[in-house]
Amino acid sequence: MMKPIFFGVVALMFAVVVMQPEQVSMQAADGATATDSEKWNYMHKTCSSKLHDQINMEFGASLFYLQYAAYFAQYKVNLPGFEKFFFNAASEEREHGIKLIEYALMRGVTPISDSFNLAANYAFEGEPAAVNGSVALAALGKALAKEQEVTKSIRELIKICEGDLNDYHLVDYLTGEFLEEQHQGQRELAGKISMLNKMLVTNPELGEYIFDQQNM
């Protein structure tokens, strides 16, 4: 009669010893002391912090494109196709930033009060650099580099939030919506750069003008 009780007590003690460090390490790894009511849709702090960096980057990209939009919209430059393209790009990046803020709030992340590190104005300091004599070509190259930077950052965010942090809902959202758009955007820019390069060969001014009218 005593034997089953003895083994029962030993098994219980074993379970307590095995389970306790796991609970402690989960809390320690998180570094947060979330109450039960805050855990309803919980996102790991490392993941939400990197998500905040991504939001910062999206708004940064928006201002970066706004600088080019304002440049091409000037009467002395007057390339309406490039102007429209970059104003649209700026709106899209702003929209991405808002979407990620909405996602974070849906997941119960408290709005972060850290200030964003954004450019303070929409004008370049001085004349933007040209490539092959064309600021338009340089702008497309800079836009492609910016998109590559954003894609890399999204991939890093995915890497942080998958695996041990097990945030596959965020990973799925980023992979399906954001990466899809990144890949398509990069392909579009690479195609435009290739085409504009060809059109600049014989008559750069005319080539840039026709490209602005027909390809932007």
Ligand SMILES: [Fe+2]
């Ligand atoms: Fe974006």
